[in-house]
Amino acid sequence: MTRRGAGRCNLVNWVLSRYLWIFPVLVCGGVIGTITVGSVPAANWPGGSGTTIVVPGTETDLSAAGWNPLNSELFIARQNGQIWRLAWNQGEGNFTVLETATLPVSAGSDIEALAVVDFEAGDEVYTLAEDQGRLSRVTLSGGSLTVSAVWNLEVLNNAQALPPETGGAGAEGLEYVPDANLLSAGFRLPNGDLFSGSSKGMGGLIFVGHQSGGRLHVFDVNPGVSEDFVNHGSFATARTEIAGLHFDRNLGWMYIWHNPLLVNSLEVTGLRSNTTVGVVDVLAHYTSGMPAGNLEGLAVVSPEDCGAYGSDATSRSLFLARDGGSPNLEAFRDFPCEEQIDSSINPAVLFLLMIHRAVNSDSEPDQ
Numbered sequence: 001m002t003r004r005g006a007g008r009c010n011l012v013n014w015v016l017s018r019y020l021w022i023f024p025v026l027v028c029g030g031v032i033g034t035i036t037v038g039s040v041p042a043a044n045w046p047g048g049s050g051t052t053i054v055v056p057g058t059e060t061d062l063s064a065a066g067w068n069p070l071n072s073e074l075f076i077a078r079q080n081g082q083i084w085r086l087a088w089n090q091g092e093g094n095f096t097v098l099e100t101a102t103l104p105v106s107a108g109s110d111i112e113a114l115a116v117v118d119f120e121a122g123d124e125v126y127t128l129a130e131d132q133g134r135l136s137r138v139t140l141s142g143g144s145l146t147v148s149a150v151w152n153l154e155v156l157n158n159a160q161a162l163p164p165e166t167g168g169a170g171a172e173g174l175e176y177v178p179d180a181n182l183l184s185a186g187f188r189l190p191n192g193d194l195f196s197g198s199s200k201g202m203g204g205l206i207f208v209g210h211q212s213g214g215r216l217h218v219f220d221v222n223p224g225v226s227e228d229f230v231n232h233g234s235f236a237t238a239r240t241e242i243a244g245l246h247f248d249r250n251l252g253w254m255y256i257w258h259n260p261l262l263v264n265s266l267e268v269t270g271l272r273s274n275t276t277v278g279v280v281d282v283l284a285h286y287t288s289g290m291p292a293g294n295l296e297g298l299a300v301v302s303p304e305d306c307g308a309y310g311s312d313a314t315s316r317s318l319f320l321a322r323d324g325g326s327p328n329l330e331a332f333r334d335f336p337c338e339e340q341i342d343s344s345i346n347p348a349v350l351f352l353l354m355i356h357r358a359v360n361s362d363s364e365p366d367q
Contacts, residue, residue: 062078082103107150173244174208175246176207262294267284
C-alpha cells in the first residue's frame with residue numbers, strides 16, 4: 001500500500017535535513033516527533049505496564065527480539081541460540097509460538113541480538129553472537145535453522161574493528177536500516193561524510209549496538225558472501241551502554257535501549273548527526289518510571305498498526321525481553337502512536353506543523 005503524499009514526504013524531509021537541521025523532526029507518516037533545541041529533557045516512560053507473553057523454555061537468558069510488520073510476527077532468542085517465531089492469537093488475546101529451533105554452532109555462541117532485514121522473507125533473520133562478534137544470516141523453517149552466511153565483525157576492516165566482549169560487555173543490539181531511510185534523513189557516516197548509498201548489495205546498512213561505551217557501529221554487508229563487509233566506524237549515543245535496537249522504517253526512527261548497571265532508558269534518534277560529527281542527534285530520551293530489570297531485546301510495532309495486538313486505538317505495543325527474572329517477555333501495549341510535542345519550544349514548530357498537515361491532508365491509501 002502506498003500513499004499519495006509519499007513523494008512529498010521525502011522532499012520535505014530532504015529540505016528539513018539540510019536547512020532546518022536544528023529541528024530534527026519527521027513530518028511525514030502521520031507522526032511528528034519530539035522537537036528539541038539543544039539538550040533533550042528527560043521524559044517519563046509512556047508505555048504503561050507490561051503484559052506477560054508466556055513462551056515455554058524462555059525462563060532464563062532471553063536476550064533478543066525482532067518484529068516483522070509484514071507478517072505480524074515476533075522473533076525472540078535465547079543466549080544458547082534457540083529462536084522462537086510467534087504470531088498474534090486473537091482468541092487468546094496474546095502471542096503464541098509458531099515454531100522454534102536452535103542455531104548450529106557456526107552462528108557462534110551467546111546470541112544477544114537478532115534483526116529482520118527482509119520483511120518479505122518471513123522465515124529469515126540475522127543474529128549476532130556476542131562471544132565472537134559474529135553476524136549470521138539464518139533461515140527458520142520446518143523446525144530447523146540454517147546458516148547461509150557469516151561475518152566476523154571483530155576482524156580489522158577499513159582500519160576499524162568491532163570491540164570484543166570484555167568482562168561481560170559486548171555487542172547486544174542489531175538492526176538494519178534501508179538506504180531509502182538513510183538518504184531521506186540526510187544521514188552522515190560517523191566520520192561526517194554524507195552517505196550516498198550502500199555498496200554491498202543489501203540495500204542498506206547494519207547497525208550494531210555495543211555495551212562498551214554505548215557506541216552504535218555501522219556496517220555495509222554483502223548478504224550473499226561471508227566475510228564481505230565494510231566497517232564504517234561508530235557513533236556515540238546518549239548513554240555508555242546499548243542493550244537493544246529497533247528501527248521503524250515508516251517513521252525513520254531508531255529506538256535505542258540502554259541498560260547500564262540495570263538503569264534502563266529508551267533513546268529515539270532519526271540517525272542524523274548534524275549537531276556533532278560522530279554523535280547521533282536525539283529526538284527523545286525516556287528515563288523516568290522505566291520498566292525494571294535486565295531488559296535487553298527490543299521490538300516496536302509501527303504506528304500503522306495502532307490499535308492492534310491488544311492495544312487501544314491510540315496505542316501500540318513495545319516488546320522487551322528480560323535476561324533473568326520474571327516475566328521473561330512482555331508487551332507494553334500503551335506505547336503511544338503519536339509522540340507529543342510542546343509547540344512553545346520554538347515558533348518554527350508552528351511552521352513545521354503546517355507542513356505536516358499539508359503533506360498528510362490527502363495521503364489516503366491508494367488501492
